[in-house]
Amino acid sequence: MNNQKMRTVNVNDRGQLVIPEDIRKDLGIEGATTLVMIKKEGELLLKKESEVLGTLDDDEFWRAVTFTTMKKAWTSEDKVWDRYFKK
Numbered sequence: 001m002n003n004q005k006m007r008t009v010n011v012n013d014r015g016q017l018v019i020p021e022d023i024r025k026d027l028g029i030e031g032a033t034t035l036v037m038i039k040k041e042g043e044l045l046l047k048k049e050s051e052v053l054g055t056l057d058d059d060e061f062w063r064a065v066t067f068t069t070m071k072k073a074w075t076s077e078d079k080v081w082d083r084y085f086k087k
Contacts, residue, residue, distance in 0.1 A: 019046075 005026070009017045019029065027048070029035070034049040 003026075005023060007020045007023060009020070011017045024030075029048070035046050036049050036052045038045040038047065
């Protein structure tokens with residue numbers, strides 16, 4: 001059974017896009033699902049937040065993404081950030 005699909009979507013002026021209903025249904029994406037958008041090697045990946053969080057401990061890529069994101073979120077003056085990375 002082939003479970004691959006290809007769809008085109010339009011991005012509106014505000015940068016919003018609509019994930020087609022059949023794709024959402026196939027992936028179990030419901031109204032309150034949080035997705036993580038990842039730009040990697042010129043591609044755009046969308047993953048469920050729950051799936052991303054489940055792989056953080058096992059995959060070097062996800063740790064690097066998390067480090068980069070957190071570095072942007074906290075300034076170097078933040079004592080918690082400094083304490084965490086001095087260990």
